[in-house]
Amino acid sequence: MKKYLEIAKIVATQGIRGEVRCQYYCDAPEVLCEFDTLYLDKGKTQLNIERAFPHKNLVVMKIEGVNSIEDAQKYIGKMLYLDREDAELPEETYFIQDIIGLEVKDVDTGEVYGKVNEVYQNGAADVYSIKRADGTELMFPCIDEVVKKIDVENGVILIKPLDGLFEVE
Numbered sequence: 001m002k003k004y005l006e007i008a009k010i011v012a013t014q015g016i017r018g019e020v021r022c023q024y025y026c027d028a029p030e031v032l033c034e035f036d037t038l039y040l041d042k043g044k045t046q047l048n049i050e051r052a053f054p055h056k057n058l059v060v061m062k063i064e065g066v067n068s069i070e071d072a073q074k075y076i077g078k079m080l081y082l083d084r085e086d087a088e089l090p091e092e093t094y095f096i097q098d099i100i101g102l103e104v105k106d107v108d109t110g111e112v113y114g115k116v117n118e119v120y121q122n123g124a125a126d127v128y129s130i131k132r133a134d135g136t137e138l139m140f141p142c143i144d145e146v147v148k149k150i151d152v153e154n155g156v157i158l159i160k161p162l163d164g165l166f167e168v169e
Contacts, residue, residue, distance in 0.1 A: 001152065004043035004081040005097050008032055008059065012158045013073055018066040020075055027121075029054035033061075039081040047080070104130050104140075107148045107158040113138055113166070114144045114156065129159075138166050 008022040024032040033052040039045060052061035066072050089095070096119045104113045114130040117137075126142040140146050140159060149158040 001084070001098055003084055004039055005084060005087075005095055007035075007038065007082045008080040010075045010077060010078045011058070013069050014055075014060045016069045018067070018068050018072045019060050019062050020066070020072050021055070022080065024059050024063060029059045030055075032059045035082055036087060037083070037086065039083065040075075040078055043081055043083065072141075074118075094150060094152055099157075102150070102152070102155055102157050104128070104157045106161060107160050108156070113159075120130065140150055140165060 002125075006025055008024045010020045011023050012021040013019070014021050022032065024033055031053065036049055038047050038049060040047060041069065048064035050064050052059055054060075063072075063075070066075070067121040078141075084095075087095075099119055100116050102116050104116060105111065106113070114132040116128050117131040118129040119142075120127040120129065120139075127139055128142055130138045130140070132138060146159050146162060146165070147157060148160055149156075151157070
């Protein structure tokens with residue numbers, strides 16, 4: 001598992017005092033606003049965040065030491081990372097980046113369906129997309145009736161497909 005995870009991308013400047021606008025890659029903008037320390041360069045460069053707040057589907061933040069629009073422009077296009085150890089996830093909750101690439105197996109038969117290649121967050125439950133060895137794609141909802149165990153450490157998700165879930169007409 002990666003120590004540093006992508007959480008946002010700096011997309012523009014905000015005002016003339018060095019603030020930047022960030023497109024967030026977390027469930028809600030408030031999640032990004034909770035961090036006092038973020039990183040550039042996949043964790044190599046630490047940034048102290050003076051303040052952050054949601055604004056029009058983005059997060060506006062002030063980085064310590066960035067005090068002018070000229071200073072802020074240098075950060076446009078940069079990816080922001082969080083240190084995994086700084087994030088407190090509820091039990092049975094995982095980072096999407098940890099789910100992608102996990103092998104999906106049938107809990108009863110051991111059949112390998114493929115590897116997770118995408119997670120869609122739309123509606124009541126996430127939907128996992130699996131890329132099969134033959135290149136085809138399968139999808140299943142991440143609900144208790146289907147997902148029996150997610151084992152990030154061992155790289156596997158055990159599922160019990162609902163009747164007809166993977167049938168192709």
